[in-house]
Amino acid sequence: MYSFKNDYSEGAHPQILNALIETNLVQEDGYGEDQYSLQAAKLLREKMNDDEVAIHFLTGGTQANLTAIAAFLRPHEAAVAAATGHINVHETGAIEATGHKVLAVPSGKDGKLTPTGIQSLLDAHPDEHMVKPKLVYISDTTENGAVYTKKELEALNAFCKNRHLYLYLDGARLGSALTSPANDLQLSDLPKLVDAFYVGGTKNGALIGEALVICNDALKDDFRFIMKQRGAMLAKGRLTGIQFLVLFRDNLFFDLAAHANAMALKLSNAIQEAGYAFLTPPVSNQIFPILPHSLLDTLHQQFHFFDWEKIDHEHSAARLVTSWATKEEAIDAFIASLKEKVTR
Amino acid sequence: MYSFKNDYSEGAHPQILNALIETNLVQEDGYGEDQYSLQAAKLLREKMNDDEVAIHFLTGGTQANLTAIAAFLRPHEAAVAAATGHINVHETGAIEATGHKVLAVPSGKDGKLTPTGIQSLLDAHPDEHMVKPKLVYISDTTENGAVYTKKELEALNAFCKNRHLYLYLDGARLGSALTSPANDLQLSDLPKLVDAFYVGGTKNGALIGEALVICNDALKDDFRFIMKQRGAMLAKGRLTGIQFLVLFRDNLFFDLAAHANAMALKLSNAIQEAGYAFLTPPVSNQIFPILPHSLLDTLHQQFHFFDWEKIDHEHSAARLVTSWATKEEAIDAFIASLKEKVTR
Amino acid sequence: MYSFKNDYSEGAHPQILNALIETNLVQEDGYGEDQYSLQAAKLLREKMNDDEVAIHFLTGGTQANLTAIAAFLRPHEAAVAAATGHINVHETGAIEATGHKVLAVPSGKDGKLTPTGIQSLLDAHPDEHMVKPKLVYISDTTENGAVYTKKELEALNAFCKNRHLYLYLDGARLGSALTSPANDLQLSDLPKLVDAFYVGGTKNGALIGEALVICNDALKDDFRFIMKQRGAMLAKGRLTGIQFLVLFRDNLFFDLAAHANAMALKLSNAIQEAGYAFLTPPVSNQIFPILPHSLLDTLHQQFHFFDWEKIDHEHSAARLVTSWATKEEAIDAFIASLKEKVTR
Amino acid sequence: MYSFKNDYSEGAHPQILNALIETNLVQEDGYGEDQYSLQAAKLLREKMNDDEVAIHFLTGGTQANLTAIAAFLRPHEAAVAAATGHINVHETGAIEATGHKVLAVPSGKDGKLTPTGIQSLLDAHPDEHMVKPKLVYISDTTENGAVYTKKELEALNAFCKNRHLYLYLDGARLGSALTSPANDLQLSDLPKLVDAFYVGGTKNGALIGEALVICNDALKDDFRFIMKQRGAMLAKGRLTGIQFLVLFRDNLFFDLAAHANAMALKLSNAIQEAGYAFLTPPVSNQIFPILPHSLLDTLHQQFHFFDWEKIDHEHSAARLVTSWATKEEAIDAFIASLKEKVTR
Structure with a gap:
């Protein structure tokens, strides 16, 4: 995971x-x-x-x-x-x-x-x-x-x-x-x-x-x-x-941070495309998408991340954090899981 | 040095x-x-x-x-x-x-x-x-x-x-x-x-x-x-x-410490053989030989170490510290310098 | 004053x-x-x-x-x-x-x-x-x-x-x-x-x-x-x-406190009778009547007390504190001033 | 006492x-x-x-x-x-x-x-x-x-x-x-x-x-x-x-202190006359006479004071403190006890 x-x-x-x-x-x-x-x-x-x-x-x-x-x-x-x-x-x-x-x-x-x-x-x-x-x-x-x-x-x-x-x-x-x-x-x-x-x-x-x-x-x-x-x-x-x-x-310090941000941006773009909003605008390596609990349950089976704040009976904001070490395949896998669940 | x-x-x-x-x-x-x-x-x-x-x-x-x-x-x-x-x-x-x-x-x-x-x-x-x-x-x-x-x-x-x-x-x-x-x-x-x-x-x-x-x-x-x-x-x-x-x-923790002690022991034995006393008995990786100032001056030109305590007008105790990384050649070189100075 | x-x-x-x-x-x-x-x-x-x-x-x-x-x-x-x-x-x-x-x-x-x-x-x-x-x-x-x-x-x-x-x-x-x-x-x-x-x-x-x-x-x-x-x-x-x-x-401790409370009660009763409300129910030796600024101005000319909290453009809550030493004449004088101003 | x-x-x-x-x-x-x-x-x-x-x-x-x-x-x-x-x-x-x-x-x-x-x-x-x-x-x-x-x-x-x-x-x-x-x-x-x-x-x-x-x-x-x-x-x-x-x-502050000092001085003079030394020269309202234990025992029966420091097997320094409130009769009584014991 x-x-x-x-x-x-x-x-x-x-x-x-x-x-x-x-x-x-x-x-x-x-x-x-x-x-x-x-x-x-x-x-x-x-x-x-x-x-x-x-x-x-x-x-x-x-x-x-x-x-x-x-x-x-x-x-x-x-x-x-x-x-x-x-x-x-x-x-x-x-x-x-x-x-x-x-x-x-x-x-x-x-x-x-x-x-x-x-x-x-x-x-x-x-x-x-x-x-x-x-x-x-x-x-x-x-x-x-x-x-x-x-x-x-x-x-x-x-x-x-x-x-x-x-x-x-x-x-x-x-x-x-x-x-x-x-x-x-x-x-x-x-x-x-x-x-x-x-x-x-x-x-x-x-x-x-x-x-x-x-x-x-x-x-x-x-x-x-x-x-x-x-x-x-x-x-x-x-x-x-x-x-x-x-x-x-x-320029390593900036390159590493830029990579983390790029990974978070790819993730947030996909989440936005899937129709979900964010607790705060996703601009850095921490993003807080507001997702339905059923989707969160599915994602939690494949990925480790924290639930951040309950929004209503059916939604919570998650916290997803990327880093200098985040692999693009992991981002792609997350997006794939998201899309699969959404389209079903 | x-x-x-x-x-x-x-x-x-x-x-x-x-x-x-x-x-x-x-x-x-x-x-x-x-x-x-x-x-x-x-x-x-x-x-x-x-x-x-x-x-x-x-x-x-x-x-x-x-x-x-x-x-x-x-x-x-x-x-x-x-x-x-x-x-x-x-x-x-x-x-x-x-x-x-x-x-x-x-x-x-x-x-x-x-x-x-x-x-x-x-x-x-x-x-x-x-x-x-x-x-x-x-x-x-x-x-x-x-x-x-x-x-x-x-x-x-x-x-x-x-x-x-x-x-x-x-x-x-x-x-x-x-x-x-x-x-x-x-x-x-x-x-x-x-x-x-x-x-x-x-x-x-x-x-x-x-x-x-x-x-x-x-x-x-x-x-x-x-x-x-x-x-x-x-x-x-x-x-x-x-x-x-x-x-x-x-057993690495003990092996490394044993090496440091062995290096200090070799050093203290040579110092003792050269006729010098210690502030406290040399039993660990910190030793405190009492040496004449003239000898200390010579040794300071070749090695870094701290003077610890003035004993009298002509002598001070030095502090010599060995470690897991101490090279035996360095010990040998120190002993050689010591002996050379002493015998002159 | x-x-x-x-x-x-x-x-x-x-x-x-x-x-x-x-x-x-x-x-x-x-x-x-x-x-x-x-x-x-x-x-x-x-x-x-x-x-x-x-x-x-x-x-x-x-x-x-x-x-x-x-x-x-x-x-x-x-x-x-x-x-x-x-x-x-x-x-x-x-x-x-x-x-x-x-x-x-x-x-x-x-x-x-x-x-x-x-x-x-x-x-x-x-x-x-x-x-x-x-x-x-x-x-x-x-x-x-x-x-x-x-x-x-x-x-x-x-x-x-x-x-x-x-x-x-x-x-x-x-x-x-x-x-x-x-x-x-x-x-x-x-x-x-x-x-x-x-x-x-x-x-x-x-x-x-x-x-x-x-x-x-x-x-x-x-x-x-x-x-x-x-x-x-x-x-x-x-x-x-x-x-x-x-x-x-x-019973001095209780007698003194009871006097302070009695003085505050007399004051709060008169204030209530004059038609004013309180920030919190007046039950102890600190009372917080909500009074019009014009009345507060008048009272401040005769008595020392703190304004506590602004309520709206025309009213503030005052804090009036009585004690073991409060003289009943002072309470009476305060009430008289209040009534005089109110009835004018 | x-x-x-x-x-x-x-x-x-x-x-x-x-x-x-x-x-x-x-x-x-x-x-x-x-x-x-x-x-x-x-x-x-x-x-x-x-x-x-x-x-x-x-x-x-x-x-x-x-x-x-x-x-x-x-x-x-x-x-x-x-x-x-x-x-x-x-x-x-x-x-x-x-x-x-x-x-x-x-x-x-x-x-x-x-x-x-x-x-x-x-x-x-x-x-x-x-x-x-x-x-x-x-x-x-x-x-x-x-x-x-x-x-x-x-x-x-x-x-x-x-x-x-x-x-x-x-x-x-x-x-x-x-x-x-x-x-x-x-x-x-x-x-x-x-x-x-x-x-x-x-x-x-x-x-x-x-x-x-x-x-x-x-x-x-x-x-x-x-x-x-x-x-x-x-x-x-x-x-x-x-x-x-x-x-x-x-001048009350100074008068009170002067009284305390005067009382201590009277006491220390008498103690000196009786042949006893002091731990430190008696110059203020705390004095530290060095007295034999037998004398201390007697004095302790009539007066409250602290033993300060053991000097040798037979002597200790006492601490005697005077104040603005010290009564001269008490000083006189102390001196009398001291003299009585000493002359016996």
Whole structure:
């Protein structure tokens, strides 16, 4: 049974494994001070046209989020997220465990934040009897597969600057976002538009690894102390450094994400042709078709994927996720099953 | 220049890299629920002759320590460590960042804790104006390369049970400890002697990974929640699972550690023959010869290693670390340099 | 200008001040081990017909809540509160600062929690990627002045027991609740119905002080350690002990609350007679009449009180708070102003 | 039996109780925004000849310390204290519970810190694998009754400025320090010499209350948020405001401390005349005479006081504490008992 459950079902792209083998016996310093990590950071700065951003490699999204937020905020300051935001729901209170409240803004189906939504929350937090909203957390793609446009991000950036808020972007699926047909942002736009973000490796072809990029000078000091304190500094830092070197030395990071998106697009086109709608427009490697339960039952016999949300008595939205490793035959097989069931 | 700076200068043992390649495209569930992680946990339980221990894979020592201690203690309870203990000195306050004080017991050159030392500390903490010592943290090997005997560990176990203390063993270098000439413990002894411990992979041939073993039933509940909360649960949990499967399916874990110890023994024998003493008896893969500064200067020109502690105006103790990857030629070259300098 | 802004505008009931004077030079032990605190705890246990409850005196509601919740929960466990709950909104993230997420349940105008609301939240937290709801936080009276009935509390108690949740009651205004016309609970019912609660002194005639009552044996251990750690243990613990002794040696606690309620009732009756509705039924010492802006403007010239919530373009709900110290002349004056304005 | 156990055995100075009575029914705003608190802060700024210091009233020493340190430090920064320092030993890990390590410097019998001692600790904390020492915590008087001279404090101030460390002074017994014969500091010197300190009320005639003074502008922002978050903001903030107004409107604060010191001096002179030595020179309201066990046994039958430290098989140091409330007759009785026993 082929799985569309997530984009971390397989290991890593072969070029990454090869690089690990080739470098295996080279002796390097530990804790992120190896040549590979230093080169990967330099390379990322080049790709972003920004010599000043600080770059640190961590092992996962929750770890990146909690380490960054713990480093950036004072105790009474809170993070603002969409109600569906990963830090609000799916990190087992990791942010609160560092002492900070996560303030949830009701969000639409797309999971995006807007200045209006954040402003409502600011209005409700006027004084010292309440936490002080200080960091706005967004994800691109969002938890619901949506993509921010450049205009939307510029509006958030202007709003946050004006309200003295930090803007932080969770890029667990940034590859998919930047190669989406709905996207008009470039990687090099981000340092100008957010205070910090991370480039997700784990869900785009790496074994493990996220590259945190700190753009705002005021947030850079002593970050390695905080990483070490949170258990986020690897003795063999080379492991993440080498992977990001491979992902960015040519265009691999973008190629892999583009493949995932292309597979999702093929799938969503077929689903649309079969007459089905989507919970949110299918623009990235996570798509949410609304399908009848009878069809879902049939598909579940052949494929692994999650049911996401019940829509009515006869329909639910499924979540189908593609990745750098998704085989086109699997997509074709899924489409065939769908069509067969529909036409019967 | 060859490096004896640490045991994490290289990547991973080739068998591990091969296993990553062989399994690379097999689709698996995430977050430690993949078949490899489940099999590795089963295998470790078999090797320990204990069906009941809970096993979780984490990515580093600091992370394992902070996650375990956060899970095990109530807010007012403290960890007790040797003054030289890793959690007391070299984890950037990771334990305190989870809210718990680390109480330091003065320790000898070997870095070991004894019931007497712990009792003094208990005596000094009689009431609720002070924290409550609750978890005893030891390392095997210690930060100074010493090894606990079975008798010593039994004494600590009896003492801790009697005083209602948990005994936790940091096994970052457990491989080296269990294959040391000074050792009479077996891996399968540990579940009977401590409440929890971890088996270090990173410093014994893995790319990354530590296997936390929770022996005391009272400490097992909901540990995966705490892992997730601390950013210690990998999306691609297979990465650590596969590695421990390789390390323990045959005898690789012990073979690699035995090699590291053999290399250190060869080195220490030669140093002893050349007439030099050691800060602590050389019994594991970290040795601390006391050498004249002139000799150190010469050796530093050919090899990377750390000076550890100044002894007097003319001598310092160096720290030389061998590993699974240490080449015998490098040992021979070091010995040759040493002898050449000495005989001149 | 007379103030109806809150129930902590004045000092303390004269009997309390007298007791402080009478006992002033008696030498006592510190940190809550004085005879007054011990006697007050004994007295409270008698009033509750429960020899086993543990009683601790703290200095304020936020402190009581954060100390109790920090003592009761493991790191991944969360508190469940109404969205309007004090710990969710008005304690500057005090609970999160101890590491725990507060999960908000949408609540009606009355600010009460129900089993149905809590069950929805449990359903949304099925696994270790999310925090584990463990403690249900309610207030009596609620932040909106409502009062729990015995039947409602029994239902919550049964639900929580069944779901292995702790039930915790914030009694900042418990005096007003227990003497409300809407109430059918007695103080001695509470130890059977909740796992812990506190009896609010500060808002019912004391200078300072809340009596935390821990009913569930499993939550009693080492609470004094946690108090000390959170800065909640007073050197002169006598200060809170003496006050609770005075409040409960006769019936003063209930008499003072009954006076506050009577004053609020007189006020709400007059407001109702004048033809105005309330945001929530006026049953305790906080009432929320919905008044035209023109009338509010007039009243604000003579009295201090807070506007609570805008209802429509012409009306807002005001919050009027009475207390043990409220003078009936002030109530009469308010009513006179109201009537004068209305009849003109 | 008269008690010399501590300086918080009685209630408050009568002038304070009178002021509470006189102001009792005046309606005031809550949470420290009452007129008394505002006036008391203004008055303290005048006494310090400093218009810019920020002043906040808290309820106890542990609370003041933990709130200040939580407000001042980033997560990886640590407090430096004498090994005997209150935050290191007697606050049940309150600082660690806010996430910060306390680094202990071995101190002499007097409990003072020196630049040399702090420098050793800085030398041992060179990089991000260790916490970053950032705040130096001292007490005046120290836990052992010693008093800092102006020169000593100037040296610490210069050292801390040079090393970018904050200097924080715990003034639980600042009154006794400033009126000690060993003292040459004035209250108005402190804002120039430390970054923050608190003026202890609880141990010098108040029922409850410490006035935190933040001198360094960089540490002032949003302190009320942190107070509220830590449960340190009283609804009836007037309680502490009124007390400090009374303590400082004339010279009461200093008069009370001078009385305590005078009583201790009378006691220590008699003890010296009787031929006994002291653990540390008796210069404040805590004195530590070294007495034979037989004499201690006799005195314990008539007076309450703590044995502090065993000196040898026949002697222990006792701790005798005087206060604003100490009666001279009690001192005379103690001296009489001592002499009687000695001459027999």
